[in-house]
Amino acid sequence: MSLEHIMLGMLRRPASGYDLRKQFEEGPRHFWAARLSQIYPTLQRMERSRWLTSTTTPSPRGPQRRVYRRTAEGTRVLRRWLAGGAEVGAERLAWVGQLIFFGELRDPRRTLRFLRELRRTFASGLDLLESAEHHLRRVDRRSPARWDHDAFHEFLCIRMGVRVRRARLRACDEAIALTSSRLRRGRDET
Amino acid sequence: MSLEHIMLGMLRRPASGYDLRKQFEEGPRHFWAARLSQIYPTLQRMERSRWLTSTTTPSPRGPQRRVYRRTAEGTRVLRRWLAGGAEVGAERLAWVGQLIFFGELRDPRRTLRFLRELRRTFASGLDLLESAEHHLRRVDRRSPARWDHDAFHEFLCIRMGVRVRRARLRACDEAIALTSSRLRRGRDET
DNA sequence: ATGACCATGTAATCCGTTACATGATTCG
DNA sequence: CGAATCATGTAACGGATTACATGGTCAT
Known part of the structure; x- marks a missing residue:
């Protein structure tokens, strides 16, 4: 799944699901869209695959933040994706x-x-x-x-x-x- | 769903699911992809919505063909889609x-x-x-x-x-x- | 107090792919 | 005899959207 790989790439620095949403709205917005309701379950799945680990930390305002970090395995998966060649999917225009x-x-x-x-x-x-x-x-x-x-x-x-x-x-x-x-x-x- | 509207447009003349697949491979291939396993159920759904009717006719070679025709309602749906403005979806590159x-x-x-x-x-x-x-x-x-x-x-x-x-x-x-x-x-x- | 923003999630549904299943005809 | 083409479908799974659900903080 491309979304998982894109999120691996974005997780070069630790971030929460909410942080990633902002990243999607800034940079990738122009080439990939993802909602929070898709981001959260995907992060959980990636953690189960051991591509990420998570810790919870209190937030200055609002509820606890769950911050995800890429594991060594996650980095390997990302590099394999990049080495695997350009992923040009079918267009739907x-x-x-x-x-x-x-x-x-x-x-x-x-x-x-x-x-x-x-x-x-x-x-x-x-x-x-x-x-x-x-x-x-x-x-x-x-x-x-x-x-x-x-x-x-x-x-x-x-x-x-x-x-x-x-x-x-x-x-x-x-x-x-x-x-x-x-x-x-x-x-x-x- | 865009696929349904695209198939309505392609059904200007009566055609079977198998015919539509060929059409998808010729023209629309460059902007939209659809497999037979998606085309058949979609045609059935559209018939249930009364956008199409179907009849079976024997084929010169191979099994019976199920030929679909656009109804007046189907044509209205297509025109509404066209009048509703350009559908530019989120890109996934x-x-x-x-x-x-x-x-x-x-x-x-x-x-x-x-x-x-x-x-x-x-x-x-x-x-x-x-x-x-x-x-x-x-x-x-x-x-x-x-x-x-x-x-x-x-x-x-x-x-x-x-x-x-x-x-x-x-x-x-x-x-x-x-x-x-x-x-x-x-x-x-x- | 009202709305914007922070922050996390679940559930239902829909769209699309892959794999499975069947069987006739025609050409080499 | 085997492969390609004609022809129709189902089932299981996965990916994405929409709607639902909750609740705290901060600025106006």
């Missing part, structure tokens, strides 16, 4: 299906409305990543190739995300332009 | 997590090996889509904006896929270049 089936409606205006909404959705995702990139670049103005390992790898991920999301926006723009010209043509002929 | 966690290994050569494998994986997905685009363009050499509705919408989907996949390749290339320069620098300083 419902919006592509929607776009195809708009063909059946035979109304370019609806296709156009759909594409414009899609573009807005994609644009808001891009903003977040671009500001993350700018933030990293401002912290250290040298070439990213000179940064420390962690910052460098974070940069690679953000940078790849930015490129893909920009391409999605341009793809929307092209589709919108094509559909508009189709709409104009349709009106001319009617 | 395990490879991005892997790339981040390579930071912990502190060895650019392993990062580089990973990125090169990733590039190969992405490249093979692009080939399929590009040949699909060329095929469509060869069938009708006018601007796609002049094609019939179905061909036009299929083109839009393929075209968007091509753009995004090309961006992924370029993103890999950039990451490989950055990591290589980092590797050279590391060797110089050692």
Whole structure:
């Protein structure tokens, strides 16, 4: 299961389930989503597998915190996952299906409305990543190739995300332009 | 559930579960995957919901075929889905997590090996889509904006896929270049 | 006091995969 | 004779979401 491996990677430093949720909302949010109701049972399972150990500590505010630590075995599992090659799963892009089936409606205006909404959705995702990139670049103005390992790898991920999301926006723009010209043509002929 | 809506869209013409599997392997393969063991129960559920009706007909070779047809209610459900706006679900990109966690290994050569494998994986997905685009363009050499509705919408989907996949390749290339320069620098300083 | 945040969990349900089960026809 | 393709399904399991349940602290 990928989620377990991702959580192993995030547990480089000890953390509670609640801490991990925050991490999912900050960094991985852009490539992986997980709710608390999934995080807690997963941590328990990983502890049973001896990839983690946990201790409870009082919290300054609120109830006791259960803090998890990666074991040597957990680290080995993580490294094996990384050495096992890139995990590229099947995509599930419902919006592509929607776009195809708009063909059946035979109304370019609806296709156009759909594409414009899609573009807005994609644009808001891009903003977040671009500001993350700018933030990293401002912290250290040298070439990213000179940064420390962690910052460098974070940069690679953000940078790849930015490129893909920009391409999605341009793809929307092209589709919108094509559909508009189709709409104009349709009106001319009617 | 998106799968049900996608299957509604595919059932513009009557088809059996076995036929749908073939459709999934041709077009939607690039954006949605479904196995027979998921397709059959889903068709049964949709029939119970009265989105489909089925009849059995003998097959020229092999056992009886159960052919499903969309009902008026099914068509209404599909249109409501399309009118309900773009469905952009949370992404689950395990490879991005892997790339981040390579930071912990502190060895650019392993990062580089990973990125090169990733590039190969992405490249093979692009080939399929590009040949699909060329095929469509060869069938009708006018601007796609002049094609019939179905061909036009299929083109839009393929075209968007091509753009995004090309961006992924370029993103890999950039990451490989950055990591290589980092590797050279590391060797110089050692 | 009300709402936001801290903090942990369980239960029911649904979606998807893997494995199992069956049997006919056609081509080499 | 064996493999591929046609054709339909069930069962067990695992992964993910939604809803449920609890209760303390802090700021307004």
